Amino acid sequence: xxxxxxxxxxxxxxxxxxxxxxxxxxxxxxxxxxxxxxxxxxxxxxxxxxxxxxxxxxxxxxxxxxxxx
Amino acid sequence: xxxxxxxxxxxxxxxxxxxxxxxxxxxxxxxxxxxxxxxxxxxxxxxxxxxxxxxxxxxxxxxxxxxxxxxxxxxxxxxxxxxxxxxxxxxxxxxxxxxxxxxxxxxxxxxxxxxxxxxxxxxxxxxxxxxxxxxxxxxxxxxxxxxxxxxxxxxxxxxxxxxxxxxxxxxxxxxxxxxxxxxxxxxxxxxxxxxxxxxxxxxxxxxxxxxxxxxxxxxxxxxx
Numbered sequence: 001x002x003x004x005x006x007x008x009x010x011x012x013x014x015x016x017x018x019x020x021x022x023x024x025x026x027x028x029x030x031x032x033x034x035x036x037x038x039x040x041x042x043x044x045x046x047x048x049x050x051x052x053x054x055x056x057x058x059x060x061x062x063x064x065x066x067x068x069x
Numbered sequence: 070x071x072x073x074x075x076x077x078x079x080x081x082x083x084x085x086x087x088x089x090x091x092x093x094x095x096x097x098x099x100x101x102x103x104x105x106x107x108x109x110x111x112x113x114x115x116x117x118x119x120x121x122x123x124x125x126x127x128x129x130x131x132x133x134x135x136x137x138x139x140x141x142x143x144x145x146x147x148x149x150x151x152x153x154x155x156x157x158x159x160x161x162x163x164x165x166x167x168x169x170x171x172x173x174x175x176x177x178x179x180x181x182x183x184x185x186x187x188x189x190x191x192x193x194x195x196x197x198x199x200x201x202x203x204x205x206x207x208x209x210x211x212x213x214x215x216x217x218x219x220x221x222x223x224x225x226x227x228x229x230x231x232x233x234x235x236x237x238x239x240x241x242x243x244x245x246x247x248x249x250x251x252x253x254x255x256x257x258x259x260x261x262x263x264x265x266x267x268x269x270x271x272x273x274x275x276x277x278x279x280x281x282x283x284x285x286x287x288x289x290x291x292x293x
Contacts, residue, residue, distance in 0.1 A: 045087055048086060048090060049087065059278060062285075066281065
């Protein structure tokens, strides 16, 4: 048991050391900055554009039907 | 009327709405207590109502035109505009309830604005029920057109006038002006006003597509 706890402690100390070593390295590009809000913006825009394209395609199909009449 | 078959203004509408989505989420807003970032809801919640007013106005305009001329297609425009208005009405109510939960504490706090909006909603639901309960075409068109002409001013009074005369939690009531300098600034106006116009155009677009489908159905029924 003692050995196990010792091993765990050593492992965990390594983990903290590892984390500290990497903390200052921030690989944030635009999409990951500001609490990642830009990702949400992109999602909303994609959803809306999808709906808009869908509406355009309905419009076009309707025009075809109108022409056939 | 020719313009509903054109594409350019639909493209402009989509571009402007995409602009309001991006600018509405990212541009600066006034830092206000309680509201915090939910003030951005203004860009999305209020335009729903503007779109609703636009299509309801078109609906009542064509109801009058129908009564003057008796042309069936005007009735079809009126009913499809009203249907689209009901859609935006629902979206406006639901977004308003969600916002109210986080700004006022309850989804529904029996606020004058909420209650009278609900009454106006039922008013337009009654329009739909009335229409569907009459079988004869001309009678249906006439009666529903007259009902629409009465419902429209009552809806305006219920939503815009009555809540402003009492105390309400909603901005623009009980003496505090909506979109006043208390809760708005010019950065917000640069997003809000384009959003009003673009979402109204979106409403017109959806209503026009519905009308064109209705027109085809109508013509098909005529031949049979």
